[in-house]
Amino acid sequence: MAYDSQxxxxxAAVNIDELRDGSDGTVARLKRRVGITEDQSNLxxxxxxxxxxxxxxIFLLGPVLYAFYLAFMEYSILTHESAYVGLENFYxxxxxxxxxxxxxxLRDPTTNTWWFSLRNTFVYAxxxxxxxxxxxxxxxLMLDKRVxxxxxxxxxxxxxxxxSGAAAAVIWRWLLADTGIINEFLRPLGLAHxxxxxxxxxxxxxxxxxxxxxxxxxMILFLAGLQNIPQELYDAARIDGSNRWQRFRHVTWAxxxxxxxxxxxxxxxxxxxxxxxxxxxxxxxxxxxxxxAVLLIYQRAFEENYFGEGAAMxxxxxxxxxxxxxxxxxxxxxxxxxx
Amino acid sequence: xxxxxxxYPGYEREGPTxxxxxxxxxxxxxxxxxWMTAPFWWTITSAFSANPTATEVSFIPAEFTFNxxxxxxxxxxxxxxRWFINTIIFAGSVTVFNLTFDSLAGYALxxxxxxxxxxxxxxxxxxxxxxxxxxxxPVYLILVELGWTNTYQGLILPLAAxxxxxxxxxxxxxxxxxxxxxxAKIDGCNELQTFYHVYLPLAKPALAALGxxxxxxxxxxxxxxxxxxRETEMFTLPVALFAVRNQYFAQTGLMMAAALIIVAPVIIAxxxxxxxxxxxxxxxxxxx
Numbered sequence: 001m002a003y004d005s006q007x008x009x010x011x012a013a014v015n016i017d018e019l020r021d022g023s024d025g026t027v028a029r030l031k032r033r034v035g036i037t038e039d040q041s042n043l044x045x046x047x048x049x050x051x052x053x054x055x056x057x058i059f060l061l062g063p064v065l066y067a068f069y070l071a072f073m074e075y076s077i078l079t080h081e082s083a084y085v086g087l088e089n090f091y092x093x094x095x096x097x098x099x100x101x102x103x104x105x106l107r108d109p110t111t112n113t114w115w116f117s118l119r120n121t122f123v124y125a126x127x128x129x130x131x132x133x134x135x136x137x138x139x140x141l142m143l144d145k146r147v148x149x150x151x152x153x154x155x156x157x158x159x160x161x162x163x164s165g166a167a168a169a170v171i172w173r174w175l176l177a178d179t180g181i182i183n184e185f186l187r188p189l190g191l192a193h194x195x196x197x198x199x200x201x202x203x204x205x206x207x208x209x210x211x212x213x214x215x216x217x218x219m220i221l222f223l224a225g226l227q228n229i230p231q232e233l234y235d236a237a238r239i240d241g242s243n244r245w246q247r248f249r250h251v252t253w254a255x256x257x258x259x260x261x262x263x264x265x266x267x268x269x270x271x272x273x274x275x276x277x278x279x280x281x282x283x284x285x286x287x288x289x290x291x292x293a294v295l296l297i298y299q300r301a302f303e304e305n306y307f308g309e310g311a312a313m314x315x316x317x318x319x320x321x322x323x324x325x326x327x328x329x330x331x332x333x334x335x336x337x338x339x
Numbered sequence: 340x341x342x343x344x345x346x347y348p349g350y351e352r353e354g355p356t357x358x359x360x361x362x363x364x365x366x367x368x369x370x371x372x373x374w375m376t377a378p379f380w381w382t383i384t385s386a387f388s389a390n391p392t393a394t395e396v397s398f399i400p401a402e403f404t405f406n407x408x409x410x411x412x413x414x415x416x417x418x419x420x421r422w423f424i425n426t427i428i429f430a431g432s433v434t435v436f437n438l439t440f441d442s443l444a445g446y447a448l449x450x451x452x453x454x455x456x457x458x459x460x461x462x463x464x465x466x467x468x469x470x471x472x473x474x475x476x477p478v479y480l481i482l483v484e485l486g487w488t489n490t491y492q493g494l495i496l497p498l499a500a501x502x503x504x505x506x507x508x509x510x511x512x513x514x515x516x517x518x519x520x521x522x523a524k525i526d527g528c529n530e531l532q533t534f535y536h537v538y539l540p541l542a543k544p545a546l547a548a549l550g551x552x553x554x555x556x557x558x559x560x561x562x563x564x565x566x567x568x569r570e571t572e573m574f575t576l577p578v579a580l581f582a583v584r585n586q587y588f589a590q591t592g593l594m595m596a597a598a599l600i601i602v603a604p605v606i607i608a609x610x611x612x613x614x615x616x617x618x619x620x621x622x623x624x625x626x627x
Contacts (some may be wrong), residue, residue, distance in 0.1 A: 010550060017372055029398070033553075041451065041452055041453050041530075042453045042454045044445050044451065044453070044530045045451045045452070045453025045454075045456060046453065048443045048446065048447030048451065048530075048534075049443070049444045049447050049459060050449070051439075051499075051500065052440050052441070052443075052444040053502045053506065055440065055496070055497075055500040056463070056466060056500060056502075058481075059474070059481075059496070059497040059499075060469065060474060060476055061466075062477075062478075062481075063473075063477035063478045064469060064472040064474060064480065066477035066480070066481075067473050067474065067476060068476045070476065070477060070480070075480065077483065079486065080483070080484065095546045109368075115599060116508065122604075125559060139368070139371065142364055142368055142370075147364070147368070152372075153368055153372055154613075155609070155613055156372035156376050157371065157372065157375050158609070158613075159375060159379060159606065159609060160375055160378075161564065161601060162555050162559070162608075162609055163559065163599050163605060164559025164560070164561060164576075164577045164580075164602075164605075165559065165562075165577075166559070166577035166578070166580050166581055167559065167563035167577065167598045167601045167602055168378075170584050170594060170597075170598050171378050171381075171382050171595070171598055172581055173376065173462075174591060174594065174595070175378060175381065183380055193386045198463055208593060210564070212374065212375065212378075215371075215594045216375065217376075225615070227357065229423050234444040269470050271428070273470050273471060274561065275472075276561040276562045276565070279565070279581070280561065280580075280581050280584065288448045291620070294413075294472045297472065297476075298475075299473070301475075301476050301479075301565055302479070305343075307480065308475055308611065310476050311476050311477070314473050314475070315473070317472065317473075318468070318472075319469060320614045321470045327467055329436070335400055
């Protein structure tokens, strides 16, 4: 209770603070008066952010550059030495090119596992991202209304989000097993099937699990976004004679612009990088059916020690993910509305 | 707080359309909620069943027993306690590092005045867009060079800071009145004292939210520990679950008991501190 009243205060403070244009003017004037020089405050500010800069440089930015370097190297885990091999890693990963054999690689994993794993990743992303987002938005819209037991519903939808991917994969692998509970319900209907063991349905089984785990996450983000839309906009739209769909399209959807951008980009980045659940679920099988791109990178680098090829695949995927994020960014710029 | 789209003059809150819509709304919400929670229920029931088969555990355990947990604990090749301790060290340290580093940076970026501040904030935020998989191999090779594979520091330090946490705390510090800091400085506090004695206590709700969120994320993290920790003794629980899965896949009771050990803290923490979870995510506000 104490927590709630406090947070209401801080929410009110946001507006007052923004009206004053933050701390800049006040603090600068104050500093001049008490004689803090610009150098001192620069040093102080730097010290506050130094730990983060250190962690990000050593474990994020440095490694990104190192990854590009590695893609052109052959690294030996035994001698810790690397040798320049030019584009060899990329050739090893990509050849034979799919267009040389009538795109056989997209159907037969033995032709070239990398292209097949990319196919799996795209199927996974196209299947899960829209369902996770639309599902999350639908639940958020339903819960934004006057619903009884709202907190219980919200808790139910959010519970899968906090669950470890490894635990989720073990649980769902068992639920979907030949003798699992789900088949127990489907058997009377004549629909029992070895969902996880059949190459044609295994990826779908993982996607079902991913949608299960992703809806709650997006629901929370959309609920927060919906709270930020002023009620006056809805009232104005009603006075103008809009119908329910028009209000959704031009008030709700238009005002969720920033949330949409964040949610879509995060979902796509996440979907292209999926590998933990696929590894635990069926280790990429049966017959490569659930081998995603990053799972292949993991197997090639960490199980078979071909780090150069792994880095080349990672760079390939990085370019794809970056292109999607950039496209979304440009798209958002053209869609943005301001009030 | 939450607005209702029913709340406007002239809306009929009676009549067949209203009632059919209400029934439909609750039906969809409830079916969805069942889909979300049923796997948890089945995990719990089969973890406490003697020899669970699908028919038996569909709704309640046929025969309630703790044997699965006792067997897990007693197996020689399953150092359950060690794994538990590893996971707590990992999740605890990552949380402490993140709260410390992110609140320092969040405060500086929100309330301090220094050269390049806003550009630095933008740079931090942009790192959220870097897909983590690109750094898996290089960071692992750095750890190999340092001899840090299969060590706690190798597992923890690469996750010691998180741009999302910086963003969240920066937004929170910005929402607190600047006058508090001005007053503290007039009273002779330096920047660190102002941060520690004035602003940090006021950020407790945000810190609690970020703390729970970070801890739970690390607790369940599988992708990073599975790469760094290769020795059985150093596994965290999710990695151990993967190893156990390969060995005892047919023994459903054992598997589900092992899964429940990972799941239970999440359920308990979430149900007892739901508002912090939700607040943690809503706080960021997505305002950029």
